[in-house]
Amino acid sequence: MPSVSVIIPTRNRSGLLPRAVESARLAGARVEVVVVDDASTDATREVCARLGVRHLRARRSLGPGGARNVGLVASTGEFVSFLDDDDVRLPGSLDAQAAALAASPEAGFTYGRVLYGDGDGRPTGGSYPEECPRGDIFWPLMCRNFIPSPAVVFRRECLLRVGLLDEEARGVEDWDLWVRIAEQYPALADEQAVAVWRRPTRESGQFTSRPERLHRLARRLHREKWLRLPRAAAAAASERSEAARSFAAREAQLLVWEAAEGLRAGSLRAFARVALAGARMYPVRFGGKALGFAARRVRRAAAGTDRGR
Secondary structure: OOOEEEEEEEOOOHHHHHHHHHHHHHOOOOEEEEEEEOOOOOOHHHHHHHHOOEEEEOOOOOHHHHHHHHHHHHOOOOEEEEOOOOOEEOOOHHHHHHHHHHHOOOOOEEEEEEEEEOOOOOEEEEEEOOOOOOEOOHHHHHHOOOOOHHHEEEEOOHHHHHOOOOOOOOOOHHHHHHHHHHHHOOEEEEEEEEEEEEOOOOOOOOHHHOHHHHHHHHHHHHHHOHHHOHHHHOOOHHHHHHHHHHHHHHHHHHHHHHHHHHHHOOOHHHHHHHHHHHHHHOHHHHOOHHHHHHHHHHHHHHHOOOOOO
16 A cells, blocks of 8 residues: 555646656655646646656546545545645655554644745745644634645544535635644644745736635634534633634735735725625735735835735
8 A cells, every 4th residue: 555645636727737647756765656647638648647757637627625535535545645736846855754654543634834936846945834733623624724735644534524625715715624624633844945935916817816705715714613613612711712803814815915015016906896795704914014014015016025924
């Protein structure tokens, strides 16, 4: 049995697959690569045959969560990792993470940092997250997602207790899975980078290039699902209220940043779309803060003093 199954969902991006597959193979000695073809109409089948990897094709598009679930059901590794077709695993990283999990049987998953990268999989500077909390991270993880999807290796047996990915939570289905696993298992973390993650842009066509959509979904999950998980439901009302407050504060802050980014990039439409969404979801926290912050950000950018977040 392979140590780690790497599931790569893809749709009509066959040109990216060789790099992603090769990086997965270099990341571990015993790796099963499963490419889930989300009803592609390009040469994905032929590319997978040439690469010699397992290829599963959906008859209709299932979306990222559905494609990953197909891979979860079909794969066989004791441990599992997700890798998007435009991301890259770093050499030896899967072996190191699998060994850490094997040495800590109580842990449900382990994660590390990702390096920010461009469309060619090259690091562009910077990494995420700044800190890697470990142990019982259920409550912090409910408030903000500090775990990049390509940086995680988790135990397959966790799925027997928490279930598969929520296919309706498109774009935040990985965050939802980490929350559900963290409710029942401690987490391991390593400060080392384990992958290169392509940051979404408005030109990339990635779902996350429309941030307001993700925020709406995350808000619904937090209210209607995460706070109703058994551990959260059994907690004191004050603890649940603090989780809701921290979540709202973090999401409002991110929406302010993203609105400002749209304005700095010269897209009034993107700024207005994100700012309106933020004002609707978090009227008290958002308010005029977005306009003031965005104006300051644009002035700093024009002056050449804006260093980002």
